Amino acid sequence: MEKLIVKLGSKSYPISIASGLLNSKNIYSPLKSGEYTMIVTNKDIHHLYAKIIKSTLIQMGVKVDEIILPNGEQYKTLDVVNIIFTALLRKNHPRSTTLIALGGGVIGDLTGFAASCYKRGVRFIQIPTSLLSQIDSSIGGKTALNHPLGKNMIGTFYQPISVIIDLNSLKTLPSRQFFSGIAEIIKYGIILDYNFFCWIEKNINYILHCDEKIITYCIRHCCELKAKIIAKDEKETNGERILLNLGHTFGHAIETELGYGFWLHGEAVSAGIVMAAKTAELIGLLNFNDTERIVNLFKKAHLPTKGPAKMHAKDYLAHMIRDKKTEKNKFNLVLPSSIGKAGFYTDINKKIVLQAINQCLL
CATH class of the missing domain: 1.20.1090.10 (Dehydroquinate synthase-like - alpha domain)
Structure with missing residues (x-):
């Protein structure tokens, strides 16, 4: 497993990179038995990876809820992030809960924004499943929502406690989505x-x-x-x-x-x-x-x-x-x-x- 640390003092966190990480209990080490989590994902990703993550966390004694959001950039809005808040409140999630962003950049942004606001800030973990989110949007704590008048105009800086990059997720990524991520790779070189x-x-x-x-x-x-x-x-x-x-x-x-x-x-x-x-x-x-x-x-x-x-x-x-x-x-x-x-x-x-x-x- 490749492991890096984003060095931000008390807000530092690891980036873990390997194939087959999602069923490894060690990778979720910040979480403890009895704690609450909420997996935030979309319907396309849910059937691929949510079950294995949920099973692993339950074995650790962690309480797991999940919410499945619509898929697409057009849903990165205040209305959709309010769906996350409503689910957390209905399930009575405490301030010690941890949100888990399972998906691409849209899910990462929605989850990070929700985590930065819910009860004035709760922990969240990034599990990026697209190439673009693995190399860019899951790292650095930028969260954002879109507005009809401008992209990413509403947002916060809020760091995750961990980024988990399972390379196996790239095997199920549509070609167009994969090529889209290469744009950001080229950007780093430029x-x-x-x-x-x-x-x-x-x-x-x-x-x-x-x-x-x-x-x-x-x-x-x-x-x-x-x-x-x-x-x-x-x-x-x-x-x-x-x-x-x-x-x-x-x-x-x-x-x-x-x-x-x-x-x-x-x-x-x-x-x-x-x-x-x-x-x-x-x-x-x-x-x-x-x-x-x-x-x-x-x-x-x-x-x-x-x-x-x-x-x-x-x-x-x-x-x-x-x-x-x-x-x-x-x-x-x-x-x-x-x-x-x-x-x-x-x-x-x-x-x-x-x-x-x-x-x-x-």
Whole structure:
């Protein structure tokens, strides 16, 4: 088993990575006999993994309830998180309860948000079952809900007590969901690690076929990179964590405009990163050859490098101006300056942003 620690002082927690972890009692060691838990999942994941987790916890003497939520990004809302609160209150869960997020990024966000609010804060465990959530959203304590006017605009910073990554879950993941997660893998290489980017280029076919040795290294390295960022900048206060948002300002505009779930998050981020690269190229920050390498790698990963046909360049701006990084109607963007290095740039000219988007339209 691979094991990492996210170092946050009293809030530090382990990330465990291996195949077949879910029936191991040791992996749930923070939980004690007699304690309450609530498994939060969706119907697609429930029939695959909930039974084995529930059985293991019951053997440990832990009390287990569960709630099955609808599946999809469009359900990451206040109305749905209220379903979790209602279930907890009806079952009279105490402040010592632990919520268990079993699913992808949507379930992780809903559960983390609920845990941060229920009785002013209870423990929660992340068990991410998608590639994207295993390498990104389950780590770092960001929770968020969507609003019709913007993605992830309602949320908290609230750390889990443990992240359990069972690689077997990738075997049941639909191809489109798996490819979506690769967008975030490529992102790590672009913003933080040139050698890792080169490694992805060399091994992209093995990643696409989920080669066990390759994907294990890939997930571990992404977790290591993110854990280091979180340890330095838990709440995006010193600017380092903000680099993880490369492409997200453009990508969130796509998700919000089309309706949540029409494009998967990784698909929107892929096109968004290309738009960010084009912006960086237009202002003289990134050279053309680096942009082409980025575009070509996304293409090899079966990910979009153009925005959706239904959207025009101006459609992006109304959403981008509401982005959490934007202030006083100025476009503030994370941009790559070379492969392996990125920065946060303020007051980007609106005409440049429009020009970059136009270069990435179908």
